[in-house]
Amino acid sequence: MRKHVISAVSAAIALGLGLAACGSGSDSGSGDDDALVVGATAVPAGEVLSYIQKDLAEKAGLDLKITEFTDYVLPNTALQEGSLDANLYQNQPYLDDFNKSKGTDLVSVVKAYLPPMGVYSKKVKDVTELTDGATVAVPNDVTNEGRALKLLASKGVITLKEGAGTTASPKDITANPKHLTFKELEPAQLPRSLDDVAAAVINNNYAQDAGLSPATDAILLESAKDNPYANLLAVKKGNEDDPRVKKLAKLLTSPEVRKFIEDKYKGSVLPVTSD
CATH class of the missing domain: 3.40.190.10 (Periplasmic binding protein-like II)
Structure with a gap:
């Protein structure tokens, strides 16, 4: 069937653990109003965010928390409901279709990288x-x-x-x-x-x-030329100007992150430095 399917594993995590963050480098955003809680799939989004969290965030004055998901539906559901402040994993066509089919109002902040299918x-x-x-x-x-x-x-x-x-x-x-x-x-x-x-x-x-x-x-x-499927940082409409979101957007398109992507993925993921 042509429909969004929620991963049983992700559902269990979300319902049983309250969207607890996965991985040793990630923490739950509960109770920390200053932290930016970002949802992501593990690869490459989670790895890119983990690099930022460990190497760039402190200097930029950003408290970044990462919550990992194993499917494509829950990160947007959690963002719409407020369990997340932002997410990184999807492209614009997917986001547009999700908003249309689910009645959400999520928007793109910046394109981060292209993961070719x-x-x-x-x-x-x-x-x-x-x-x-x-x-x-x-x-x-x-x-x-x-x-x-x-x-x-x-x-x-x-x-x-x-x-x-x-x-x-x-x-x-x-x-x-x-x-x-x-x-x-x-x-x-x-x-x-x-x-x-x-x-x-x-x-x-x-x-x-x-x-x-x-x-x-x-x-x-896929070729990178004229490709509309770059993954993007998304937030709920109205939160585009959150200073924490702006800091993360700037880091995602920084020379440091570009180099990290080029060195780690060697052509399997392609950096995007501007919209």
């Missing part, structure tokens, strides 16, 4: 080698599925109808010469599907969580 396979070394009738796993949420299909279309594996945008679905496929079947899965499950499908289109953070290197393991990787 990739196609991965244990059976072929190029998407052109996919056999007739092969099954390809794709994310089951609206914007990530559209992103996955557009990536496949960029290589001519399928053709999408003219004007198909960021919410493209299999219904928008006008040519499928290899008669591929698309299996829609929760994004976090996609790496585990690689033994069962011919290929899977996997979001960057879940690929890296599974030990895959987008720069070297993907058989097809």
Whole structure:
């Protein structure tokens, strides 16, 4: 089904532990009015924020707390409800769709980095080698599925109808010469599907969580050119001018963070230095 799916693990954490932060470098924001509590997926957002927390935040006068999530829904739900002050993990098309479908009013503050989506396979070394009738796993949420299909279309594996945008679905496929079947899965499950499908289109953070290197393991990787999917720092509307948020936004686009991203991810995540 094409819907947002809440990870059972994340739900248990959120309900049972009150959105307690994960990891030794993170703390709960409860009871600390001066701390900026930011939600993130572990990779790369959590790692980028941890670097800022340990190496840059104190000098900038920022008390940064990090809460990690394993899905794409709870970070926005928690932000809207006030358990978080900001989050870092999503792109603008996803945020726009979330606001529309959930009635939230979350806004972008600054673009931080681009985590390119990739196609991965244990059976072929190029998407052109996919056999007739092969099954390809794709994310089951609206914007990530559209992103996955557009990536496949960029290589001519399928053709999408003219004007198909960021919410493209299999219904928008006008040519499928290899008669591929698309299996829609929760994004976090996609790496585990690689033994069962011919290929899977996997979001960057879940690929890296599974030990895959987008720069070297993907058989097809998104280009950075004209890419609308840079991950962004988001807040609830009205909080864009919070001084703590402004400090974090400045750090996220600093030369230090750019170098950290380049050195650590070696092309698997690409820095963004301005809007």
